[in-house]
Amino acid sequence: MRLRRWHDRTGALRIGSMALLLCLLLLDVFVVPFALAPDSLFARTARAVLLSLILLSGVAAVSDHRREYMVVALAAGVAILIRCTAWLFPLDTIPGLLDVTALLSLAILGAVVGINVFGTGRATFDRILGAVALYILIGVVCAEADQLVNSHIPAAYAGIAHGSAQYDRATWVYFSFVTLTTVGYGDITPVAHIARSLAILEALIGQLYPAIVLARLVSLHVAADDSKASSS
Numbered sequence: 001m002r003l004r005r006w007h008d009r010t011g012a013l014r015i016g017s018m019a020l021l022l023c024l025l026l027l028d029v030f031v032v033p034f035a036l037a038p039d040s041l042f043a044r045t046a047r048a049v050l051l052s053l054i055l056l057s058g059v060a061a062v063s064d065h066r067r068e069y070m071v072v073a074l075a076a077g078v079a080i081l082i083r084c085t086a087w088l089f090p091l092d093t094i095p096g097l098l099d100v101t102a103l104l105s106l107a108i109l110g111a112v113v114g115i116n117v118f119g120t121g122r123a124t125f126d127r128i129l130g131a132v133a134l135y136i137l138i139g140v141v142c143a144e145a146d147q148l149v150n151s152h153i154p155a156a157y158a159g160i161a162h163g164s165a166q167y168d169r170a171t172w173v174y175f176s177f178v179t180l181t182t183v184g185y186g187d188i189t190p191v192a193h194i195a196r197s198l199a200i201l202e203a204l205i206g207q208l209y210p211a212i213v214l215a216r217l218v219s220l221h222v223a224a225d226d227s228k229a230s231s232s
């Protein structure tokens with residue numbers, strides 16, 4: 001009875017944490033970049049707080065997997081610590097440090113969520129939430145990568161006016177998800193080789209991911225039915 005209660009609590013924690021992670025990602029993609037002025041202090045603060053909450057909710061979502069939990073917790077701790085330090089001390093001597101840590105921590109979180117989504121087990125509700133969250137995480141990570149490439153390689157992307165637009169995160173979120181969904185409006189075009197490689201990779205993931213996730217969830221459901229039938 002006690003073991004069953006523990007499993008119920010950990011299951012509720014996984015579902016709640018994954019649902020919170022998904023909601024925070026939706027805010028990070030659809031609300032914050034487009035609703036706030038990119039150069040304002042409030043926008044930078046909201047971005048830092050939202051990223052911290054995304055990482056913390058991701059840590060909670062994988063808390064019942066010890067190895068994955070330790071990796072995500074370490075990456076989240078480093079990223080959050082650097083952001084807290086940046087508010088107290090200038091980090092201009094290390095350009096791009098905040099962007100790199102955000103990219104790496106979100107990529108590690110996406111990898112761990114992917115392990116939980118595609119791993120063995122049943123097709124549970126938290127796994128479905130994780131599959132949706134992982135898809136959005138892929139777009140967010142690619143947006144961070146595109147922005148980082150553009151900041152280090154001049155004119156890596158055509159169609160972006162030089163100035164505040166190229167540092168506006170909304171621009172890169174828009175370009176990333178247009179590429180991920182293979183819509184391809186053509187208003188922003190990758191020119192540099194690494195930019196084109198990122199665009200090709202993201203477009204391939206956008207094409208293959210839904211089919212792979214659907215096939216995996218169906219196979220887990222069939223395997224669960226077969227195990228029930230064999231046990232009965």
